[in-house]
Amino acid sequence: AQRVTQPEKLLSVFKGAPVELKCNYSYSGSPELFWYVQYSRQRLQLLLRHISRESIKGFTADLNKGETSFHLKKPFAQEEDSAMYYCALGYNQGGKLIFGQGTELSVKP
Amino acid sequence: EPEVTQTPSHQVTQMGQEVILRCVPISNHLYFYWYRQILGQKVEFLVSFYNNEISEKSEIFDDQFSVERPDGSNFTLKIRSTKLEDSAMYFCASRGSGANVLTFGAGSRLTVL
Numbered sequence: 445a446q447r448v449t450q451p452e453k454l455l456s457v458f459k460g461a462p463v464e465l466k467c468n469y470s471y472s473g474s475p476e477l478f479w480y481v482q483y484s485r486q487r488l489q490l491l492l493r494h495i496s497r498e499s500i501k502g503f504t505a506d507l508n509k510g511e512t513s514f515h516l517k518k519p520f521a522q523e524e525d526s527a528m529y530y531c532a533l534g535y536n537q538g539g540k541l542i543f544g545q546g547t548e549l550s551v552k553p
Numbered sequence: 554e555p556e557v558t559q560t561p562s563h564q565v566t567q568m569g570q571e572v573i574l575r576c577v578p579i580s581n582h583l584y585f586y587w588y589r590q591i592l593g594q595k596v597e598f599l600v601s602f603y604n605n606e607i608s609e610k611s612e613i614f615d616d617q618f619s620v621e622r623p624d625g626s627n628f629t630l631k632i633r634s635t636k637l638e639d640s641a642m643y644f645c646a647s648r649g650s651g652a653n654v655l656t657f658g659a660g661s662r663l664t665v666l
Contacts, residue, residue, distance in 0.1 A: 480657075487658060488644065489657070490654055490656075530596060538601055538603075538608055539586060539646075539648050539655055540609055541596075542598070543596040543597070545594075
Protein backbone atom coordinates (compact mmCIF):
# COMPACT_ATOMS: atom_id res chain seq x y z
CA ALA A 445 0.00 0.00 0.00
CA GLN A 446 1.08 3.55 -0.59
CA ARG A 447 2.43 5.28 2.49
CA VAL A 448 4.35 8.41 3.39
CA THR A 449 6.33 8.61 6.61
CA GLN A 450 7.69 11.74 8.22
CA PRO A 451 9.47 10.45 11.31
CA GLU A 452 9.86 13.78 13.10
CA LYS A 453 6.79 15.45 14.55
CA LEU A 454 8.79 18.49 15.60
CA LEU A 455 12.14 19.83 14.46
CA SER A 456 13.60 22.76 16.32
CA VAL A 457 16.70 24.59 15.06
CA PHE A 458 18.38 27.93 15.51
CA LYS A 459 18.38 30.57 12.82
CA GLY A 460 21.20 30.00 10.35
CA ALA A 461 21.45 26.28 11.08
CA PRO A 462 20.95 23.68 8.34
CA VAL A 463 17.62 21.93 8.20
CA GLU A 464 16.63 18.52 6.90
CA LEU A 465 13.04 17.33 7.11
CA LYS A 466 12.84 13.64 6.41
CA CYS A 467 10.31 11.93 4.20
CA ASN A 468 10.17 8.30 3.16
CA TYR A 469 7.57 6.76 0.94
CA SER A 470 6.32 3.34 0.04
CA TYR A 471 5.16 2.80 -3.52
CA SER A 472 6.18 0.22 -6.07
CA GLY A 473 5.47 2.30 -9.15
CA SER A 474 6.71 5.67 -10.37
CA PRO A 475 5.94 8.17 -7.65
CA GLU A 476 5.40 11.88 -7.82
CA LEU A 477 6.54 13.57 -4.63
CA PHE A 478 5.60 16.96 -3.25
CA TRP A 479 6.33 19.12 -0.27
CA TYR A 480 3.50 21.31 0.98
CA VAL A 481 3.90 23.98 3.64
CA GLN A 482 1.30 25.40 6.00
CA TYR A 483 2.20 28.63 7.76
CA SER A 484 0.32 29.49 10.91
CA ARG A 485 -3.45 29.65 10.23
CA GLN A 486 -2.92 29.65 6.47
CA ARG A 487 -3.72 27.23 3.69
CA LEU A 488 -1.59 24.37 2.45
CA GLN A 489 0.73 25.71 -0.24
CA LEU A 490 2.85 23.78 -2.67
CA LEU A 491 6.51 24.28 -1.85
CA LEU A 492 8.25 21.82 -4.16
CA ARG A 493 7.60 18.95 -6.51
CA HIS A 494 10.32 16.53 -7.46
CA ILE A 495 9.61 16.82 -11.18
CA SER A 496 10.48 20.52 -11.16
CA ARG A 497 13.87 20.05 -9.52
CA GLU A 498 13.79 23.68 -8.44
CA SER A 499 14.72 25.55 -5.29
CA ILE A 500 11.96 27.51 -3.57
CA LYS A 501 12.75 29.86 -0.66
CA GLY A 502 16.15 28.17 -0.45
CA PHE A 503 14.63 24.70 0.00
CA THR A 504 15.58 21.75 -2.18
CA ALA A 505 14.51 18.13 -2.22
CA ASP A 506 15.93 15.24 -4.20
CA LEU A 507 14.05 12.09 -4.94
CA ASN A 508 16.15 9.06 -4.01
CA LYS A 509 14.41 6.03 -5.44
CA GLY A 510 16.95 3.62 -3.95
CA GLU A 511 16.22 4.84 -0.43
CA THR A 512 12.59 5.78 -1.27
CA SER A 513 13.19 9.18 0.25
CA PHE A 514 12.42 12.79 -0.59
CA HIS A 515 14.04 14.76 2.20
CA LEU A 516 13.62 18.53 2.28
CA LYS A 517 16.76 20.55 2.93
CA LYS A 518 17.78 24.12 3.49
CA PRO A 519 21.36 25.14 4.31
CA PHE A 520 20.49 28.15 6.50
CA ALA A 521 17.12 28.24 8.24
CA GLN A 522 15.28 31.52 8.74
CA GLU A 523 12.69 32.37 11.38
CA GLU A 524 10.05 32.80 8.67
CA ASP A 525 10.54 29.16 7.73
CA SER A 526 8.70 28.15 10.91
CA ALA A 527 5.64 26.19 9.72
CA MET A 528 4.16 22.73 9.26
CA TYR A 529 5.69 20.81 6.38
CA TYR A 530 3.90 17.94 4.71
CA CYS A 531 5.41 15.45 2.33
CA ALA A 532 2.91 14.01 -0.14
CA LEU A 533 2.90 11.18 -2.66
CA GLY A 534 0.91 11.34 -5.86
CA TYR A 535 0.68 7.94 -7.48
CA ASN A 536 -1.79 8.31 -10.27
CA GLN A 537 -2.66 11.07 -12.68
CA GLY A 538 -5.91 11.67 -10.85
CA GLY A 539 -4.33 14.08 -8.41
CA LYS A 540 -4.95 11.98 -5.31
CA LEU A 541 -2.29 12.65 -2.70
CA ILE A 542 -1.20 10.58 0.26
CA PHE A 543 0.17 12.85 2.97
CA GLY A 544 2.69 12.21 5.69
CA GLN A 545 1.94 13.15 9.27
CA GLY A 546 3.68 16.47 8.92
CA THR A 547 6.72 17.94 10.63
CA GLU A 548 6.53 21.17 12.55
CA LEU A 549 9.65 23.21 11.93
CA SER A 550 10.46 25.77 14.58
CA VAL A 551 13.32 28.15 13.86
CA LYS A 552 14.48 30.00 16.95
CA PRO A 553 16.27 33.36 16.83
CA GLU B 554 -2.92 34.76 -7.82
CA PRO B 555 -6.18 32.78 -8.10
CA GLU B 556 -7.38 31.08 -4.95
CA VAL B 557 -9.70 28.31 -3.88
CA THR B 558 -12.32 29.81 -1.57
CA GLN B 559 -14.08 27.89 1.18
CA THR B 560 -17.06 28.79 3.32
CA PRO B 561 -17.76 28.77 6.17
CA SER B 562 -14.38 29.08 7.83
CA HIS B 563 -15.81 27.53 10.98
CA GLN B 564 -19.10 25.76 11.63
CA VAL B 565 -20.38 24.37 14.90
CA THR B 566 -23.23 21.89 14.67
CA GLN B 567 -25.09 19.38 16.80
CA MET B 568 -24.61 15.69 16.27
CA GLY B 569 -27.12 14.34 13.75
CA GLN B 570 -27.48 17.62 11.87
CA GLU B 571 -26.75 18.03 8.18
CA VAL B 572 -23.83 20.20 7.17
CA ILE B 573 -22.89 21.62 3.78
CA LEU B 574 -19.38 22.91 3.21
CA ARG B 575 -18.87 25.08 0.17
CA CYS B 576 -15.93 25.59 -2.12
CA VAL B 577 -15.31 27.78 -5.13
CA PRO B 578 -12.45 26.20 -7.08
CA ILE B 579 -10.18 28.11 -9.43
CA SER B 580 -12.29 28.99 -12.45
CA ASN B 581 -10.52 27.05 -15.20
CA HIS B 582 -9.80 23.97 -13.08
CA LEU B 583 -11.49 20.70 -13.93
CA TYR B 584 -10.59 18.38 -11.06
CA PHE B 585 -11.89 18.89 -7.55
CA TYR B 586 -11.08 17.26 -4.25
CA TRP B 587 -12.02 17.15 -0.61
CA TYR B 588 -9.51 16.27 2.07
CA ARG B 589 -9.91 16.35 5.82
CA GLN B 590 -7.59 16.69 8.77
CA ILE B 591 -8.67 15.61 12.23
CA LEU B 592 -6.85 17.62 14.87
CA GLY B 593 -3.36 16.26 15.40
CA GLN B 594 -3.61 13.78 12.55
CA LYS B 595 -2.55 13.72 8.92
CA VAL B 596 -4.38 15.19 5.97
CA GLU B 597 -6.57 12.44 4.48
CA PHE B 598 -8.08 12.11 1.02
CA LEU B 599 -11.87 11.94 0.92
CA VAL B 600 -12.99 12.21 -2.68
CA SER B 601 -12.06 13.38 -6.15
CA PHE B 602 -14.54 14.73 -8.69
CA TYR B 603 -14.23 15.21 -12.41
CA ASN B 604 -16.69 15.72 -15.24
CA ASN B 605 -19.59 15.92 -12.81
CA GLU B 606 -18.99 12.62 -11.17
CA ILE B 607 -16.92 11.07 -8.42
CA SER B 608 -13.72 9.63 -9.85
CA GLU B 609 -12.37 8.17 -6.64
CA LYS B 610 -13.36 8.05 -2.98
CA SER B 611 -11.76 6.77 0.17
CA GLU B 612 -13.25 4.39 2.73
CA ILE B 613 -13.91 7.42 4.92
CA PHE B 614 -16.34 8.74 2.30
CA ASP B 615 -19.31 6.59 3.26
CA ASP B 616 -23.01 7.03 2.55
CA GLN B 617 -23.20 9.98 4.94
CA PHE B 618 -21.06 12.03 2.58
CA SER B 619 -21.95 13.42 -0.82
CA VAL B 620 -20.47 15.95 -3.21
CA GLU B 621 -22.07 18.11 -5.81
CA ARG B 622 -21.26 20.80 -8.31
CA PRO B 623 -24.68 22.41 -8.42
CA ASP B 624 -24.07 25.45 -10.56
CA GLY B 625 -20.78 25.12 -12.41
CA SER B 626 -18.83 27.19 -9.92
CA ASN B 627 -19.48 25.85 -6.42
CA PHE B 628 -18.32 22.44 -5.25
CA THR B 629 -20.02 21.26 -2.08
CA LEU B 630 -19.46 18.56 0.49
CA LYS B 631 -22.54 17.45 2.38
CA ILE B 632 -22.51 15.41 5.54
CA ARG B 633 -26.01 14.07 6.03
CA SER B 634 -26.03 13.26 9.72
CA THR B 635 -22.92 14.47 11.49
CA LYS B 636 -21.12 12.41 14.10
CA LEU B 637 -18.68 13.58 16.75
CA GLU B 638 -15.83 12.01 14.81
CA ASP B 639 -16.61 14.19 11.79
CA SER B 640 -15.07 17.11 13.67
CA ALA B 641 -12.11 18.10 11.53
CA MET B 642 -10.72 20.67 9.15
CA TYR B 643 -12.05 20.04 5.66
CA PHE B 644 -9.91 21.20 2.75
CA CYS B 645 -11.13 21.68 -0.78
CA ALA B 646 -8.61 21.55 -3.62
CA SER B 647 -8.67 21.89 -7.37
CA ARG B 648 -6.31 21.43 -10.29
CA GLY B 649 -6.21 22.10 -13.98
CA SER B 650 -5.79 19.60 -16.77
CA GLY B 651 -2.04 19.97 -17.00
CA ALA B 652 0.27 19.55 -14.05
CA ASN B 653 -0.64 17.19 -11.24
CA VAL B 654 -0.55 20.04 -8.72
CA LEU B 655 -3.37 20.76 -6.30
CA THR B 656 -4.30 24.23 -5.07
CA PHE B 657 -5.88 24.09 -1.64
CA GLY B 658 -8.42 26.30 0.03
CA ALA B 659 -7.94 27.66 3.54
CA GLY B 660 -10.20 25.00 5.00
CA SER B 661 -13.50 24.82 6.85
CA ARG B 662 -13.30 23.81 10.47
CA LEU B 663 -16.25 21.65 11.49
CA THR B 664 -17.00 21.12 15.15
CA VAL B 665 -19.68 18.57 16.01
CA LEU B 666 -21.05 18.76 19.55
